[in-house]
Amino acid sequence: MPLSLATVNVNxxxxxxxxxxxxxxEQRRPDVLALQEVRADDATLVGLLxxxxxxxxxxxxxxxxxxxxxxxxxxxxxxxxxxxxARTTVDERFDGTGRWVELDVETPASPSxxxxxxxxxxxxxxxxxxxxxxxMAFLDVVSARMTALAAAAAxxxxxxxxxxxxxxxxxxxxxxxxxxxxxxxxFLPEEQAHLDGWAAQGWVDVARxxxxxxxxxxxxxxxxxxxxxxxxxxxxxxQWATPGLAERASTCEVDRAATYAERFSDHAPVVAVYSx
Numbered sequence: 001m002p003l004s005l006a007t008v009n010v011n012x013x014x015x016x017x018x019x020x021x022x023x024x025x026e027q028r029r030p031d032v033l034a035l036q037e038v039r040a041d042d043a044t045l046v047g048l049l050x051x052x053x054x055x056x057x058x059x060x061x062x063x064x065x066x067x068x069x070x071x072x073x074x075x076x077x078x079x080x081x082x083x084x085x086a087r088t089t090v091d092e093r094f095d096g097t098g099r100w101v102e103l104d105v106e107t108p109a110s111p112s113x114x115x116x117x118x119x120x121x122x123x124x125x126x127x128x129x130x131x132x133x134x135x136m137a138f139l140d141v142v143s144a145r146m147t148a149l150a151a152a153a154a155x156x157x158x159x160x161x162x163x164x165x166x167x168x169x170x171x172x173x174x175x176x177x178x179x180x181x182x183x184x185x186x187f188l189p190e191e192q193a194h195l196d197g198w199a200a201q202g203w204v205d206v207a208r209x210x211x212x213x214x215x216x217x218x219x220x221x222x223x224x225x226x227x228x229x230x231x232x233x234x235x236x237x238x239q240w241a242t243p244g245l246a247e248r249a250s251t252c253e254v255d256r257a258a259t260y261a262e263r264f265s266d267h268a269p270v271v272a273v274y275s276x
Contacts, residue, residue, distance in 0.1 A: 001276040002250070003109035006030035007119065007163035007239060008269035009220075012039040017048055019264035024255065025052040028271060031081060032105060034119035034163035038063075038074035038098075049078055060086035064098030073098035075119040075164070082106040084114060091141035099123075099138065100145075108276035110159040111244050116149060120164035125185035132185055135167070139194045150201045150242055159245040162203075165220075165237050165267065170195045170205070173215055174235035186236065204246035206239045206272050207254070217254040220267045228260045237270050248274045 006028060010016040013035070025033075025048075038045060042061050049057050060083075061076040075098060077086075084104035089095055099121045107115050120142065125135035142162075149160040168191045169175035181187045199205070211217065218233025227233065239252060252272040257263040 001108060003032065003107050003115075003274045003276060004028070004030045004271065005032045005034070005117070005161065005163065005239065005274065006255075006269050006271040007034040007036075007237060009036040009121070009165040009237060009265060009267035011037050011265040011267065013045055013048060014040060016264045020262065021264040022048070022052040024264065024269065025049070028255070028269070029053060030271065031107075032077065032079040032117055034117060035076045035078070036074075036119060036121040036165045037072065038076050039071060040074070045076060045078070053080075056080045058083040058103070060088070060101050060103035062088040062098050062101040064096060066096035069097045069099075073121055075099060075101045075121050077101055077103040077105075077117050077119050079103070079105050079117075090145050094138055094141065097138075100142070104158060109245065109248055109274040112156060112158050114158040115245065116152075116158045116160040118149075118160065118162040118164070120162055120166070122165065122167045124167045125191075127183060127185045127188060135185070136190065139191065143194050143197055146198055146203065146240075147201060150203060153242040153244060154202075159242045161206075161239055161241045161245055163239045163270075166195075167236055168192060168195060169234050169236055170208075173208075173213060174218075176215070176218065176232045176234070186234065198240055202243050203240045204243060204249075206241050206246055206249045207235070207252040207270060208238075209246065210249060210252050217256070218268075219254050219270055223266050228263065237267055239270060239272050241274075245274060248276075250275055 123135035
């Protein structure tokens with residue numbers, strides 16, 4: 001059985017529901033759903049899923065508790081497939097920020113029969129400020145955890161996929177206005193170096209791997225102006241998979257809304273299908 005895995009920064013689940021997210025869920029019906037910027041409690045999130053797709057959901061959800069993160073972060077992985085362990089700590093320094101959660105999902109899409117699905121929400125940052133220091137510190141611990149996940153997959157353990165809003169455009173292909181954004185957070189060499197390191201370990205940016213060296217496809221556009229209509233976007237939402245999973249990816253698409261009015265978030269879902 002193929003596995004459909006979707007990731008999306010909802011920019012607040014309640015707002016996304018008001019803007020039409022349930023219709024997208026009913027159309028796509030993903031087997032596994034990774035969410036960022038949930039900004040809600042477990043009951044609200046499960047209620048949305050049950051109203052759209054029925055019951056039986058397993059949920060790994062980390063709500064932020066830090067004063068600077070509460071009400072604006074939160075990550076989750078939801079599925080109706082059988083599950084194993086859930087983990088919410090990538091490093092104790094970031095436990096209250098609501099930016100990392102892992103869930104082990106049982107699926108034939110992973111050679112071991114178990115797939116570790118991660119939902120991550122990387123800080124947006126701001127070059128030359130403490131916000132950027134926080135972002136770089138978080139990327140350090142994320143990269144360390146990804147090293148461990150890659151090693152486990154290479155030794156016959158669960159394959160893994162890291163899904164989410166990375167707030168980094170990896171190359172000029174991933175941002176429409178590369179020249180105008182040089183030196184700004186999200187397009188800094190020190191941020192991109194982390195993604196280079198993931199690739200060096202064997203992690204595969206699934207959408208880029210399948211699309212090839214083309215512009216985009218972008219996954220985020222500002223609400224302001226005509227960014228969406230002119231496709232002046234960034235490709236910052238991704239699925240990075242370990243090799244044993246990546247080789248089973250048949251598609252990885254950005255579900256860009258047909259019109260500005262039909263968007264339910266400033267981010268578009270990224271949906272991949274992995275063969276079983």
